[in-house]
Amino acid sequence: MNDNNTELPSVQRTSREELRELVRSQLQALLEQNNLKGAKALLVPVQPPDIAEAIEGLPETMQAIAFRLLSKEEAIEVYEYLDSSIQYALIEEFKRQDVLDIVGKMSPDDRARLFDELPAKVVKRILEQLSPQERQTTSLLLGYPPDSAGRMMTPQYIAVKENITVAQALDRIRKLAHVSEIIYYLYVTDASRHLMGTISLRDLVVSDPEQLLSEITRREPVFVSTETDRKEVARLIQRYDFLALPVVDSEHRLVGIITVDDVMDVVEAETTKDIYALGGVASGKENYFQTNIFTVARKRVVWLLILLITNTATSAVIRAREDILEQVVTLAAFIPLLIDTGGNVGAQSSTVVIRGLNINAIGEGKVWRTIGRETAAGSLLGIMLSLIVTIWAYFLAGNLLVAISVGVSLLAITFLASFAGSALPFLFDRLGFEPTLMSAPFITTAVDVLGVLIYLTVAQQLLGGAE
Known part of the structure; x- marks a missing residue:
């Protein structure tokens, strides 16, 4: 007991990151010593998310042992994390x-x-052993599309009729608080469960106890349907700063709510997917360190093979212009500079557009305006960079025509890259493809092939004519 009292103050003074690592290392040490009593005492003051992370950091043989140390109430919370x-x-x-x-x-x-x-077989086995009510509730949610509001909502909310008083509503909150996901909003419905409005807990607290809810109900509430995409749900909660959003069915009956903590999970998942896609990596739900290394490689190899095959077009262009390269070998030295610059410019433009699409900042009427703006920016970048590169190329190669070829080509490539980088995400989005995944590989490949073609064509015109 004394050991625990001396441990806790030092644990409480650490940062959250240090706390998680300290708990994990001490928990593992205690389990290795088979000191289950000490391990259980160590977890008492720790928050459920931190306990979950500590368990995840343990060797597989210890994870079940550590989980068994928790009380049933703690285990329910920790399990969800x-x-x-x-x-x-x-x-x-x-x-x-x-x-x-x-x-x-x-x-x-x-x-x-x-x-x-x-x-599926595990889900079926568990469903069969749930209570009839829980089985029905879970089956209802699983019946909605995977990325819909219906799939992520909870039916645990507090609904009231508008003909009761504030005092009666507060009594209802006290009775149902333990089974409700959130108590900060009450949802006003009619006899057929149609959503009529909302009332915040703040409204109830500052109102007269005998006042009817009909007098303080906020009409025309913001809501989503069960079929609404989860991205749209996240945007609405962010836009209106809600803690929860009501969900209605096709007949406008209230069937559930979506809370802000679930939306944060969605935002994290979508952001992770987009980051993976920008790198041409197939996203996965598995923990990185718990995923087999061969699985990691398999998920990355697809786009690399596609790019490897399509980039043979670059080799074909170079082979078709071998004559000019043989005449002026110095030209080959600037190929990486040109295609890398084009790829970077295209990536910048596509990142701006994809982000705008993801947060609905670019509407239908702004497509061409956005493409024009990014293309203009790319042209300005091309002018500035081509002037610098022309001087630098002349200093390195000592040949004015080679330097001019590099400068003119860079100007054309940056223009092309900025146009492709801003236009392709819109095109893929319109065609129903994922803009994030499709844009990065296609922009890189297109700029590589066309960049080399432009460069060697310009060089052939200038240097071939000079010959």
């Missing part, structure tokens, strides 16, 4: 009632998200 692969491993480890009790008490939206990650 664990990586899906570890959640599955714990289900396989415990098989029966231990984890089934935890899964049964998870919030419906978190349970549906877990089931998305598990094999």
Whole structure:
């Protein structure tokens, strides 16, 4: 007991990052010593997200042991924060009632998200052992499209009728708070559960206890339907600074709410997917350090093979212009400079456009304006860079025509790259492809091939004519 009292002050003085690493290392050391009592005491003051991270950092043989040290209430919270692969491993480890009790008490939206990650046979087995009410609720959520509002909503909310008083509404909050996902909003419905309006907890607290809810209800609430894409849900919650957003079905009946913590998960997942896609990497839901290295390589090889094959066009262009390269060998030295600059300019333009598309900052009426603006910016960049490169190329090669060829080519390439970088994301978006994934590889390849073609054509015209 004394050991625990001396440990805690030092733990509390550390930063959050240091705390997580300290808990993980101490937990592992205690488990290696088979000191289960000490390990359990160590986890008492630690927050559920930090416990989950500590368990994820343990060797696989210790993860189930550490999870068993938690009380049932703690286990339910910690389980929701664990990586899906570890959640599955714990289900396989415990098989029966231990984890089934935890899964049964998870919030419906978190349970549906877990089931998305598990094999179908495991989901079927767990569903069969849930209570009829939980089974029906979970099956309802799983029936909606994967990226829809219906899939990520929770049916745990507080609904009221507008003919009751503020005092009665507060009593209802007290009774249902323990089974509701959020209590900061009340949703006013009619007898058929049609959404009529919303009331915030703040409105209730500052209102007269005998006042009717109809007098303080905010009409025409912002809501989404069960089929709304999760990206649109995230945009609405961000736009209006909501803590939760009501979800209605096709008949405008209130069926659930989406809370801001779930939206944050969506934003993180979408951002991660976009970052992977910009690098031409297939995104995955698995934890990086828990993914087999061969799986990592397999997910990356697809686009690399595509680029490898398509970049043979660059080699074909060079072979077709071998005569000018043989005459002026110095030209070959500037090819990497030109195609790398073009690729960088194209990547900058595509990044601006893709980000604008993702946050709805670029509407239908701004497509050509955006392309024109980026192309103009690329032209200005080309003028500035080509002047510098012309001087630099003359200094290196000592040949004025070679220097002019490099400068003129760079101007043309930056113009082309900025146009392609801004136009291709719009084109792919219009065709129904993922702009993030399609733009980066295509822009790089197109600029490489056309850049070399432009450069060697310009050089052949200038130097060939001089010959």
